[in-house]
Structure formats: structure tokens, C-alpha cells
Amino acid sequence: xxxxxxxxxxxxxxxxxxxxxxxxxxxxxxxxxxxxxxxxxxxxxxxxxxxxxxxxxxxxxxxxxxxxxxxxxxxxxxxxxxxxxxxxxxxxxxxxxxxxxxxxxxxxxxxxxxxxxxxxxxxxxxxxxxxxxxxxxxxxxxxxxxxxxxxxxxxxxxxxxxxxxxxxxxxxxxxxxxxxxxxxxxxxxxxxxxxxxxxxxxxxxxxxxxxxxxxxxxxxxxxxxxxxxxxxxxxxxxxxxxxxxxxxxxxxxxxxxxxxxxxxxxxxxxxxxxxxxxxxxxxxxxxxxxxxxxxxxxxxxxxxxxxxxxxxxxxxxxxxxxxxxxxxxxxxxxxxxxxxxxxxxxxxxxxxxxxxxxxxxxxxxxxxxxxxxxxxxxxxxxxxxxxxxxxxxxxxxxxxxxxxxxxxxxxxxxxxxxxxxxxxxxxxxxxxxxxxxxxxxxxxxxxxxxxxxxxxxxxxxxxxxxxxxxxxxxxxxxxxxxxxxxxxxxxxxxxxxxxxxxxxxxxxxxxxxxxxxxxxx
Amino acid sequence: xxxxxxxxxxxxxxxxxxxxxxxxxxxxxxxxxxxxxxxxxxxxxxxxxxxxxxxxxxxxxxxxxxxxxxxxxxxxxxxxxxxxxxxxxxxxxxxxxxxxxxxxxxxxxxxxxxxxxxxxxxxxxxxxxxxxxxxxxxxxxxxxxxxxxxxxxxxxxxxxxxxxxxxxxxxxxxxxxxxxxxxxxxxxxxxxxxxxxxxxxxxxxxxxxxxxxxxxxxxxxxxxxxxxxxxxxxxxxxxxxxxxxxxxxxxxxxxxxxxxxxxxxxxxxxxxxxxxxxxxxxxxxxxxxxxxxxxxxxxxxxxxxxxxxxxxxxxxxxxxxxxxxxxxxxxxxxxxxxxxxxxxxxxxxxxxxxxxxxxxxxxxxxxxxxxxxxxxxxxxxxxxxxxxxxxxxxxxxxxxxxxxxxxxxxxxxxxxxxxxxxxxxxxxxxxxxxxxxxxxxxxxxxxxxxx
Numbered sequence: 012x013x014x015x016x017x018x019x020x021x022x023x024x025x026x027x028x029x030x031x032x033x034x035x036x037x038x039x040x041x042x043x044x045x046x047x048x049x050x051x052x053x054x055x056x057x058x059x060x061x062x063x064x065x066x067x068x069x070x071x072x073x074x075x076x077x078x079x080x081x082x083x084x085x086x087x088x089x090x091x092x093x094x095x096x097x098x099x100x101x102x103x104x105x106x107x108x109x110x111x112x113x114x115x116x117x118x119x120x121x122x123x124x125x126x127x128x129x130x131x132x133x134x135x136x137x138x139x140x141x142x143x144x145x146x147x148x149x150x151x152x153x154x155x156x157x158x159x160x161x162x163x164x165x166x167x168x169x170x171x172x173x174x175x176x177x178x179x180x181x182x183x184x185x186x187x188x189x190x191x192x193x194x195x196x197x198x199x200x201x202x203x204x205x206x207x208x209x210x211x212x213x214x215x216x217x218x219x220x221x222x223x224x225x226x227x228x229x230x231x232x233x234x235x236x237x238x239x240x241x242x243x244x245x246x247x248x249x250x251x252x253x254x255x256x257x258x259x260x261x262x263x264x265x266x267x268x269x270x271x272x273x274x275x276x277x278x279x280x281x282x283x284x285x286x287x288x289x290x291x292x293x294x295x296x297x298x299x300x301x302x303x304x305x306x307x308x309x310x311x312x313x314x315x316x317x318x319x320x321x322x323x324x325x326x327x328x329x330x331x332x333x334x335x336x337x338x339x340x341x342x343x344x345x346x347x348x349x350x351x352x353x354x355x356x357x358x359x360x361x362x363x364x365x366x367x368x369x370x371x372x373x374x375x376x377x378x379x380x381x382x383x384x385x386x387x388x389x390x391x392x393x394x395x396x397x398x399x400x401x402x403x404x405x406x407x408x409x410x411x412x413x414x415x416x417x418x419x420x421x422x423x424x425x426x427x428x429x430x431x432x433x434x435x436x437x438x439x440x441x442x443x444x445x446x447x448x449x450x451x452x453x454x455x456x457x458x459x460x461x462x463x464x465x466x467x468x469x470x471x472x473x474x475x476x477x478x479x480x481x482x483x484x485x486x487x488x489x490x491x492x493x494x495x496x497x498x499x500x501x502x503x504x505x506x507x508x509x510x511x512x513x514x515x516x517x518x519x520x521x522x523x524x525x526x527x528x529x530x531x532x
Numbered sequence: 533x534x535x536x537x538x539x540x541x542x543x544x545x546x547x548x549x550x551x552x553x554x555x556x557x558x559x560x561x562x563x564x565x566x567x568x569x570x571x572x573x574x575x576x577x578x579x580x581x582x583x584x585x586x587x588x589x590x591x592x593x594x595x596x597x598x599x600x601x602x603x604x605x606x607x608x609x610x611x612x613x614x615x616x617x618x619x620x621x622x623x624x625x626x627x628x629x630x631x632x633x634x635x636x637x638x639x640x641x642x643x644x645x646x647x648x649x650x651x652x653x654x655x656x657x658x659x660x661x662x663x664x665x666x667x668x669x670x671x672x673x674x675x676x677x678x679x680x681x682x683x684x685x686x687x688x689x690x691x692x693x694x695x696x697x698x699x700x701x702x703x704x705x706x707x708x709x710x711x712x713x714x715x716x717x718x719x720x721x722x723x724x725x726x727x728x729x730x731x732x733x734x735x736x737x738x739x740x741x742x743x744x745x746x747x748x749x750x751x752x753x754x755x756x757x758x759x760x761x762x763x764x765x766x767x768x769x770x771x772x773x774x775x776x777x778x779x780x781x782x783x784x785x786x787x788x789x790x791x792x793x794x795x796x797x798x799x800x801x802x803x804x805x806x807x808x809x810x811x812x813x814x815x816x817x818x819x820x821x822x823x824x825x826x827x828x829x830x831x832x833x834x835x836x837x838x839x840x841x842x843x844x845x846x847x848x849x850x851x852x853x854x855x856x857x858x859x860x861x862x863x864x865x866x867x868x869x870x871x872x873x874x875x876x877x878x879x880x881x882x883x884x885x886x887x888x889x890x891x892x893x894x895x896x897x898x899x900x901x902x903x904x905x906x907x908x909x910x911x912x913x914x915x916x917x918x919x920x921x922x923x924x925x926x927x928x929x930x931x932x933x934x935x936x937x938x939x940x941x942x943x944x945x946x947x948x949x950x951x952x953x954x955x956x957x958x959x960x961x962x963x964x965x966x967x968x969x970x971x972x973x974x975x976x977x978x979x980x981x982x983x
Binding site for chain 1: 536559580634752846853863
């Protein structure tokens with residue numbers, strides 16, 4: 012390690028913070044009370060230290076194929092207490108659901124019960140090897156089968172593919188099933204066009220493209236729904252299907268969804284439903300009753316498995332009778348000696364389109380999701396979705412006189428505002444969101460969906476108490492008053508109370524520094 | 533219900549504020565015939581104790597590799613995970629955060645991802661790495677798609693020793709985009725022959741995919757294959773399913789790889805019956821704008837303080853939509869954290885020792901097994917996993933071992949079901965967790981079963 016990298020205050024220059032806040036006190040160490048200056052592990056390490064005690068055995072080169080490593084890897088050496096402190100300090104620079112209100116629209120940041128963590132680590136579950144004989148893993152297969160039953164029942168769908176690793180992976184699964192069904196009909200070369208509303212998540216068009224389809228965008232109406240006439244006009248013999256999020260990304264239920272399903276089916280296409288917003292309707296509406304052919308569930312959203320700073324997730328996909336035969340490998344069947352796992356194409360009517368990931372799916376996520384479902388039960392799940400919708404409508408009702416709600420009427424579990432209320436203030440959606448950070452709230456989703464200007468998409472989830480919502484409402488009303496009063500600079504400076512202030516994203520992209528290296532730092 | 537804060541009074545007050553009489557009024561846009569009037573036909577809510585009881589009962593029906601001597605590998609390996617790892621990843625600020633869209637309040641996630649990217653780049657000998665993929669198999673499929681984009685070619689050669697699941701996942705993705713895959717037969721009975729791959733490379737080949745140690749445990753020299761591939765303008769994708777091996781073996785980046793994909797489960801991540809794991813993806817600076825997935829970059833804040841942000845997002849679906857390099861969004865953030873913490877605890881010396889311990893144990897067991905009548909060791913080279921030929925069908929032997937409480941190995945036909953010629957072959961993995969008593973138990977049981 013270079014001398015320079017031993018300076019633990021590196022990267023920290025104690026410039027007084029701006030805005031209307033008092034200047035920060037200069038410190039010698041670079042830390043400020045509980046806000047610690049924390050270098051990279053590569054700047055902390057020292058050769059000869061280690062955080063594990065393992066025997067130092069010698070091995071010969073005889074069985075290494077002549078490919079024994081010649082140089083060091085370059086990993087730093089740290090003791091266990093150093094590692095614990097380092098990652099504790101990093102954790103303190105993060106905002107999680109445990110820290111506060113996290114109304115990030117379309118992400119369903121609900122409480123993550125800790126009993127689910129405990130269960131996922133049980134001996135006999137957390138330590139099971141994916142390749143152990145199925146005769147020794149009957150409880151694991153029972154668990155997956157039980158989760159599949161809950162999912163199918165909640166969705167009123169006959170089949171579910173369990174292996175997709177996340178929502179976007181589930182989209183891939185659904186669209187590949189559609190492609191396989193079209194191939195089976197001999198129409199895959201003709202039906203190449205997929206209809207996607209312009210309000211869709213970016214993953215939808217990206218998924219369609221990854222399956223070799225072309226994407227045709229459907230406009231939205233002034234009511235924030237699919238323009239049914241425009242959609243009908245786009246139908247034709249070259250249409251493979253539609254990818255529709257429902258409830259949609261504007262936080263609204265597509266009230267013509269059954270007509271859309273009928274029309275796409277009449278045109279010979281399939282209906283992919285993006286289930287990212289399932290949390291609004293669990294136990295109240297079953298997607299199977301709406302005429303869908305497939306839909307992914309984000310277990311990390313609707314069923315509370317931890318988002319973990321960006322994963323892992325799981326994205327099981329429910330399938331209609333028409334698509335069920337094309338479900339990917341592997342899948343579970345009830346055999347004569349208990350549960351069995353079909354890992355390869357069997358001699359049956361099934362026509363699996365292939366395999367989506369290694370092994371059998373995100374078991375650790377399945378465990379947590381099923382524990383969440385069982386804890387709630389049929390009654391609790393129904394109550395949870397109602398409370399999520401109630402919370403979003405409460406925000407809408409209490410903020411609509413100050414902030415511009417994009418669409419009139421009841422919303423589902425998220426409420427969409429646009430930036431009209433900030434017109435002529437000099438404050439942007441981004442500025443407004445950054446000021447919320449200083450107030451102790453995680454911002455909403457910004458600039459999505461693309462169908463309204465300067466979108467602010469808020470999803471409170473059922474986890475939040477009325478007191479939390481009331482403080483949030485009071486805060487947003489106060490911030491809006493400040494914006495209207497002409498104090499744009501306050502917003503431009505925000506945030507000022509965070510471990511870092513606004514970061515230069517342009518510089519990061521222009522000249523990417525994507526890793527630490529001994530020379531550069 | 534313990535997770536729901538509202539009292540009935542809260543609900544009533546909030547409905548009043550909204551101007552609705554009942555919750556049903558909030559669902560007024562749902563077609564009446566699709567609105568359920570009662571809960572679905574599933575069990576009702578239960579307390580924490582009952583939930584634990586239900587899952588404990590299911591867990592008890594499984595044979596736990598923590599209790600049984602276990603020699604299972606085939607791309608997922610049982611290693612000791614220091615308690616620190618599991619404690620740290622359960623800190624709520626890590627566990628309950630999402631993708632770091634707001635960098636000012638996500639520096640913890642962003643900094644560990646930057647550390648993760650650096651560790652992956654160092655281990656693989658590459659210049660850059662992304663912030664994770666779902667697993668090694670999906671990372672490999674993405675690498676083939678990336679190579680096709682980067683070279684504007686639509687053919688890939690996948691070496692016979694590529695893990696069967698990695699091949700299958702790649703095949704599924706490639707099919708959608710009309711990429712032709714060429715895949716010579718897997719043959720564990722002879723030493724790996726680079727010519728079996730080199731002869732298949734042509735002028736339309738986007739990439740060659742080579743796993744080392746391969747599915748049968750053999751250590752493959754990438755250099756002659758890389759030389760041949762590069763001569764034809766093809767990229768080289770190096771795959772490893774056991775990242776610990778790189779503590780002892782040469783990094784693929786030093787052997788000619790253009791892209792390295794790997795399964796990162798071995799560091800910090802529970803076996804958990806196959807997932808969630810973490811896919812590692814590393815490449816060269818030249819190819820970075822073709823790379824799939826999220827990536828963290830270093831920058832400064834307005835006060836000139838060093839910090840991190842998600843960057844190069846113009847490759848990604850939320851900006852580029854149907855022109856994105858991948859549709860991936862949620863990845864494996866928390867698993868990447870577990871990997872990073874375990875790698876930080878190990879450090880240079882710890883990783884080296886861990887790798888040597890694995891190899892030493894594997895050498896010991898290989899010799900013991902080779903001495904049994906009815907067992908033949910197939911590998912000249914291996915790291916911590918090797919293939920044996922048994923005098924009886926491997927699936928029957930594995931079941932007989934399981935009846936004795938031993939998780940003995942993976943029959944090759946579980947991965948390659950069409951290869952009846954391999955029905956007597958079994959993969960055996962050995963790690964630092966296997967004790968002498970474990971090995972003795974396996975040897976004695978095999979002696980009995982095969983006699």
C-alpha cells in the first residue's frame with residue numbers, strides 16, 4: 012500500500028456546506044461525529060493480516076495442469092474487527108426501509124419481516140445443495156410446490172414457472188413462452204411485433220427485443236390508460252402479443268383490461284401482464300379472471316423479500332392453459348414416491364422452451380415469500396393490498412391541492428404527480444426530491460413513467476402507519492410552500508445533510524473509473 | 533396482523549379524508565365481475581411461532597449437508613462462511629435498501645459495489661467488472677450475446693466441458709436471437725483436447741466459451757484456444773464455476789480472456805438449494821460499453837469529496853429500452869455484498885490458504901478413492917472436484933450412499949441425461965469443510981456398495 016493510501020481521511024475535504032445550513036465544523040480525521048470518513052478496503056489493508064484462520068498447507072503443482080497462479084491477486088489483508096467496522100460504517104451511509112419511509116414508486120418497498128430471514132437460514136433449507144438427490148430434498152420440493160399453489164390460487168392461473176431470478180427475468184420467461192407457442196403454431200416467423208404501452212417499464216421493450224420481437228408503442232389516453240382505439244388499430248396478423256402492466260405505471264387500474272384481453276386473443280396474439288404492481292390487488296383481483304396469458308410476480312416487491320441494495324429477487328411467471336406446456340425447465344411433478352424434479356425434456360406432452368438459470372430457482376427468496384404469505388394468510392393479504400391502496404389514495408387526497416396529480420380519480424397502490432405544480436418556481440422534480448432527502452425521506456420514483464412531465468411516482472405500501480404518512484404530507488406541503496416562495500436555491504443546494512452531496516454523474520460516465528487500482532489512487 | 537399498522541379507526545379516518553365510504557370504493561376502476569367479494573381459498577393468517585413450525589417441519593424432511601458428509605459440487609460448493617458475513621448482510625441499511633438510485637443516501641451500497649467490482653476484476657485478471665448478474669449461467673449467456681453484439685457475428689463455439697446448465701441457458705437465450713451454437717460432445721474419458729474447440733472456430737465465430745476447471749473438474753489451458761480465436765477475430769469467454777480456484781490457478785485474464793463469467797456462490801453465499809447466487813462478469817475497458825448490467829463508478833460531489841454513482845446507464849433498459857445491452861434490472865446486490873465481505877475477510881493470504889486447503893483435501897480424497905476396487909479416477913488435473921468412473925451406475929450408488937446418510941457426489945447423467953455412456957461416472961467435490969472422518973465415511977461406504 013502506498014503512503015498516500017494509508018491516509019484514512021482521503022477523499023474527504025472539509026468544505027463548509029452550502030445553502031441555509033450552518034457551516035460544518037472542520038475535523039482533523041475527516042469524520043464528523045457519526046458520519047465517518049471511510050476509505051476503500053484496498054486503502055485499509057496490510058500484507059500479513061487476515062480475517063480468517065486457515066491452515067497453511069503446501070500443495071504440489073502436479074495436478075494443476077501447469078496453471079498455478081504466478082502473481083498475487085492483489086487483495087488487501089484485513090483483520091476481522093477491521094472488516095466489521097468497515098462494513099458497519101458503509102451501512103450507516105445507506106437509507107433502507109428499516110431507516111425510514113421509502114415511497115419509491117413501482118418498487119414496493121414494504122417491511123421485510125425478520126422471521127423470514129431466520130427461516131431461510133434453517134439447517135435443512137439454507138444449506139441444501141441443489142444437486143443432492145431429490146429423495147433427500149422432499150421438504151424443499153414440498154416448499155416450492157406449496158409456494159406454487161399459493162401463487163396459482165392468488166392469480167387463478169393453472170401453472171407457474173418458478174425459476175426466473177427477477178422481474179425482468181420473468182418477463183423473458185413469459186415472452187419466450189409466447190415465442191415457443193407461436194413456433195408451435197408455425198406462426199413465429201409471421202408474428203414478430205409486440206405492442207407495448209409508452210408508459211411501460213424499460214424492461215418490457217428490452218425484453219421483447221431480447222426475444223427477437225420488434226416493439227410497437229401504444230399511446231396513453233388523457234386518463235392515463237391504454238388508448239383502446241389506438242391499440243385496436245395496431246392489431247394484425249403480425250402481432251405476437253401485448254405487454255401490459257396492470258395496475259399500470261401511472262398507478263391506475265386498466266379498466267378496459269378484459270376488452271384488451273379479448274381483442275388480443277381475437278387477433279391471435281397473447282397477453283403478457285407485467286405484475287410489478289400486483290401489490291395493489293392481491294386477494295382482491297385475480298389476474299386469471301382478466302384474461303391474461305402470463306404474468307410475472309416480483310417476490311421481492313409484493314411478497315416482501317429484501318431488496319438487498321438491488322437484489323436478489325425472484326420472478327415466477329404464471330401461465331395460462333395455452334402457454335403452460337411451454338414452461339421452462341426445471342419443474343416439479345408429483346411422482347409415485349413423492350415430489351420429483353423434471354430437469355430435462357421428458358417424454359410427455361410438455362414442450363419446455365429451455366432453461367433460464369442454473370439449478371431450480373431462487374429458493375432463498377421462495378422461503379421468505381412463502382413465510383410472508385403464510386403469516387398474512389388469505390385474509391391478511393387482502394387486508395395488506397387494501398391498506399396499500401388506502402395509503403396511496405390518502406397521499407393523493409392530502410396532497411392534491413398543492414401538488415399536481417396527473418390523473419383524476421382513485422389510484423391504486425401508487426399515486427402519480429407531475430411537475431406542473433413547480434412551474435415557474437425554478438425548482439425541478441430532481442431538486443424537490445433532493446430536498447426530501449434532507450427531511451429524512453427517501454424520494455419517490457422520479458421522471459418515470461415517461462408519459463407525464465417530470466413525474467413523481469409515490470408508492471407508500473401497507474407498511475406505513477398513518478403518523479408516518481401525516482409527517483410526510485406535512486413535509487411535502489412545507490417544501491412546496493418553500494418552492495412557491497421563490498427559494499429555488501435551497502432546493503438546488505439539497506441535499507446538504509447527507510454523507511455526500513450531489514454527485515457528478517456526467518463526469519462519472521464521461522471518464523469511467525469502475526474499480527480501484529494501485530496506480531490511479 | 534403484526535405487519536399492518538392501521539387500526540380500524542385509522543382506516544375510517546383515511547377513507548373520510550379520501551371521500552370514500554368503503555375500501556371497495558377505491559377499487560371502482562376494476563370491472564365489477566373481476567372484483568372478489570371474499571378472501572381466496574387459502575389458509576388464514578397465523579402467528580410467527582406457527583410459521584416457524586411449518587417451515588421447520590419441511591426442513592426436517594431434507595438431508596442437511598451440514599450434518600451429512602457432503603461431496604456435492606457441479607457448480608455449487610459448500611464452503612465455510614465466516615459468521616461476520618451473515619451478520620453484516622443482515623444490517624437493515626444494506627438488507628432493506630434498493631438499487632442506489634439516490635447516491636447521496638446510498639454511498640454504502642455504491643462503495644461496496646465498487647469494492648466488489650474491483651475484487652472481481654482482480655480475481656479474474658480483467659480490467660473491469662459489473663455490479664453482478666443473477667448467477668454464473670445467466671452471466672455466461674449474456675457474455676455470448678455481448679460477444680455477438682461486439683463482433684456483429686452470430687455464431688458461438690461452446691467447449692464440451694461447459695457446465696450443462698450454462699450451456700442450456702445460453703442455448704435458450706441464443707435461440708431467441710438466432711445465434712448459432714456449436715458444441716462438441718463432452719468427453720470426460722479422455723484428456724481435454726484444445727483442438728476439439730479450435731477446429732470449430734471460423735470467420736463468423738463471435739466467441740469461444742471455455743470453462744476451467746471444466747464441468748468434469750479438469751483444468752484447461754486457455755492460451756492455445758485464445759490464440760486461435762483471436763486469429764479469427766473471435767472473442768474468448770472464460771467461465772469458472774468455482775471462484776475459489778482462482779486463489780491457486782492463473783487468472784483467465786492472463787491467459788487471453790476477453791470476457792470472464794463466473795459463479796460467485798463459493799464466497800459468502802449459502803447453498804440454499806440453488807439460489808439466490810451471484811453471477812460475476814468481467815471484461816476489458818475496450819468492451820465496457822457493450823457490457824450488460826449495472827456498474828458503479830467513482831466521481832466527486834459538489835464539495836469535491838470522493839463518492840460513487842451508478843454509471844454508463846445509457847447501456848441499460850431504463851434509458852435505452854429496446855436498444856439496451858440487456859433487460860436486467862434487479863441483480864444480486866446483497867449476494868455481491870456477501871461475496872465482498874467474505875473476500876475482504878480472506879484477503880490475499882486467506883484466499884490462497886483456502887484454495888490450497890481445497891486442493892489438498894481433493895488430492896487426498898482422489899487418492900483414497902482411486903485405491904478402491906471399482907473406482908477409477910479420470911482426471912490428470914483438478915482443483916477441488918474430479919470425475920470418477922464407478923463399477924456400478926452412479927445414480928444407484930448415490931442413492932445407496934444417501935441411505936447411509938452420505939451425500940456422495942453428482943452422477944454425470946443428472947447433468948447429461950442423454951449420455952448413457954456416462955452412467956457410471958460421478959463428480960466428487962471436496963472443500964475445506966470436509967473432515968478426515970467425512971472422507972473415511974465415504975471411502976468405507978463406497979467399498980461396501982461397490983464390493
